[in-house]
Amino acid sequence: MKVTINGKEYEARQGQTVLQAARDNGVYIPSLCYHPKTGPAGKCRVCIVEIEGARGLQTSCTVPVKEGMIINTESENVRKAQRLVVDLLLSSGRHDCLACEQNGACELQDAAYRLGIERPTFTLAPKEQTDNSAEFVFREHAKCIQCGRCIAGCNATVVNEVLDFGFRGHDTKVICDDDVPMGSSTCVQCGECVQLCPTGAIVDKLPRGKARTWQLEKVETVCPYCGVGCRQELHVDRAANRIVRISGVEDSPVNEGMLCVKGRYAFDFVQSPERLTAPLIR
Template identity: 50%
Template sequence: MDKKIPLTIDGKEVEAAAGQTILEVAREQGVYIPTLCYMEGTTNVGACRICVVEVEGARSLVASCCTPINPGMVIKTNTSRVRAAQRLVVELLWASGNHDCLTCEKNGDCDLQNLVYWLEIEKPRFRIEPPGYQPETNNSMIQRDLNKCILCGRCVRACNEIQVNEILDFAQRGSHAKVGPAFDADYINSQCYFCGECVEACPVGAITFKQARFKGRPWEIRKVKTTCTYCGVGCQLDLNIHDGKIIKVTGNRDSNEPNAGSLCVKGRFGLDFVSHPDRLKTPLIRKDKKGELEEASWDEALKFVAKKFQDIKKKHGADALAGLASARCTNEENYLFQKFMRVAVGTNNVDHCARL
């Protein structure tokens, strides 16, 4: 058993495990401490200072996300000193970017917006001076607007520590600091694999799904959890549906396995085929071998197939018929297909393309 460490948080005496951070203990105890740069499963960098708390005897406020607990520690998360520091951080962030919620895709789902509201800030004390970067719109999947970037580094850690693609990093210093691929390249001109992990990691509107822009607000979206249709990993994902269309795909984090919310480019951006105009919408029959495929009703098509199959069976036996099931279809469909071939047709000539 791990040794239990006694401490006090907002006047409440609690016990926690050695090695835990103040933030982790607070979350376990249901005490809210806001965060921006903190991201579970990645290195605690303590960059944004929004998670500061007061610790009795400490010389200054400490970042709760990267301060381990000590026995007897007395922590206060909601003093006026803490709130003043948090306000200052948020006002500086607000003033140093172009945080225009009117046209922002993150409106309603933005950590910075939520903090402004929570801290009841009417407007920043400082002059708003966005850096004036050109938004990056030259690929169809991910849009970047570094004028909204708060330099929390979550995208950098998503890329290096979660996906381990090692494309994104910080560049330059001070007020010129920015995140991106090497040599200041756009995503499309870098080695980026477009997994979209950085988009989901971004707490503000700096990195967003391009194709979802203007297609639906966060509160209008219906999420349907499903399993990806591409490779055999079976990633759990959320179809984000609005107005009868999939507007984007996000990772589902209900369970840790198999993908814990991470996806690849195919699952994330590969579902355009669903609403493609070339989808088959009606049965087709070629009545004469040399003729064309023509539209038909279900009744005609099924009758046609059943008759042909039965004729062949009568004349040449059931083993003159064969069926190919599909590694793309569901278990239920594959089960029914082999049952159909074995029972309704009467042959074991059933296979699928596992070998290909």
């Protein structure tokens, strides 16, 4: 079918949302709570656009395309509303990008950049807690934008059912089980929540402080452990000749981005000085 975005005609497929059709055609619409794997959540409202004939601004991640639809993603009205949403998210957290692990790969930072937001307008008290109790995953509530992607991933994708939103209003936060530290919870440290988080609120511990995201070269391979054959991306620091982190390949039909704790975090053997590098002869 044909749709018009910002005055230009594009092809779209039946069943696509406005956001998906725009993305497929290279039109940028900021989005935070939508992820192809967890689907539209309609929570963050940063993906709002104008659709001719519809009342008010619409969340492009939830509205299906229709033949002849006329969409505007960059009017002053749309940009103003998108900027306000991102500004409020930045204002209500602690977004010290210079020190953040996600710097350079953060979807919130990217949206702020694309919308021309240099610094937050408002000063709201962020949540102070961090959770350093787990073996491989670090959490910082002040960087959480409550998009729910980690919760959807933990419950519906890897079906470990650890994460949920707890408390209400300003106190709302992502909790593990009945609000216990992640290290004491039923979390199996699969890292799916890390992979799905659009910000630096849930990050891998191993690479912290080791390299900036843009210094790492991504090399695709297959996990060396079991016979499932999950596809992985090694994030390699070429200068130091070491693997800094591992993520799952999202478009792999085998694992769809998911990995187990070994596949994602047990890669220290690669650089171990005790590793056998030549055959042993009796």
